[in-house]
Amino acid sequence: MEKTTIKVGALPIPDPVSLYIAQAKGFFKEEGLTVEPVTIVGGAAALPQIESGALDLSQTNYVSTFVAVGAGKKIKLIADMYQAGPDAFNIMVAKDSPIASVADLKGRTVMVNTLNNVGTLAVTAQLKAAGLTDRDVTFVEKPFPDMGNAIVSGQADAGWITEPFITANQSQHGFRTLADTMTGQTANLPIAGWMATEEWTQKHPKTLAAFQRAISKAQQLASSDRKEIEAMLPTYTKIDAKTASSITLGTYPSELDASRLQKVADLMLEYGYLKSPLDVKSVIAQPAGG
Structure with missing residues (x-):
């Protein structure tokens, strides 16, 4: 693998819970990865950090990502994270x-x-x-x-x-x-995902694939068993166990679906967040050799 230790930016909110689930369950370790979570203040603020290399990967929200891509930034979405649900x-x-x-x-x-x-x-x-x-x-x-x-x-x-x-x-x-x-x-608007620079994805395809496999496994666990989320939230957020058991959560998709994400870009175009149409497929990192 090109890189065995990676720094990953995440916010102390429910969205990136799979990062911590994958860590706790040894999913990253199984892939030969050591992941160092770094607390960030916002997805947009993390962009300079992945550009400078201070972070390898980071949480981002799709609106920020598509605005950045529309402005010419070379970033790629590498995995899905969080999608809206009712009353969240x-x-x-x-x-x-x-x-x-x-x-x-x-x-x-x-x-x-x-x-x-x-x-x-x-x-x-x-x-x-x-x-x-x-x-x-x-x-x-x-x-x-x-x-x-x-x-x-x-x-x-x-x-x-x-x-x-x-x-x-x-x-x-x-x-x-x-x-x-x-x-x-x-309805069911995709909210957040994981991003890297285009350069990073090209330089580290094996590291990327290892991260994707581990995070997808954790997303599947999060979406099938809410108790896993509830157990993890108090470990990296200010959410206590009582609150964790009662809050309303969105969903945790285990694969990046271009057609779902396209909805976000199309809405952004309609409301003037983007000046011209964006083909979301072009923003999703393609698997090595694929």
Whole structure:
């Protein structure tokens, strides 16, 4: 193998749980790999780190990835990670908020964790269904852990919130869900995957294949047994065992499917995140010799 020890960037959230499952179950070791997980602050922030070689591979979200590819970055998707499920990405409001529907967001302020990314795209699709556009609301950026208090103190009218913060804000502040943003156009939207630079995938095909086999095995385990996820979350996130057992999770696909991911790129084109159409097949790393 070209490289036996690799540094892999991951966020302390449920999405990359398979990295830690594969580590704990010895799947990487079986493939002759030593994986060193590195905590990152965001998929977009990890891009310079894979470009510089500080990281070999990293978690990314598909919106960031396709924006980067659209801007000419040579990055490849190497494995799937996380796909939306019902009630895992919700627009939430304070319990006493006068806002009763998505249409009521007109003229309001909505918090998202990152501007021009998955959150704004998902909210915009819901606004469209309610007869509004993204110009009818003001998006502001706020990290997920800080959204609850910011909404309570009146800094925003609503927030696009994911787990474990949906559960936390329901129990701490009595927040209610205004809308599940992963319905209609965005139902089962692919959210996150693993990326490498094109150069890295060409230089390390065997290392890449070993990582892909181990992570796919872990994804299959995660998707077939929720208990495996629940046991792992407290080891690398701030999610305790009690919360891990009650939060709503998306799904963990074990293979990268170009037709599913194409949906993300097409939505991005429709809403102006991409200037021209993107063929997702061209972004997926092809297996060596394939």
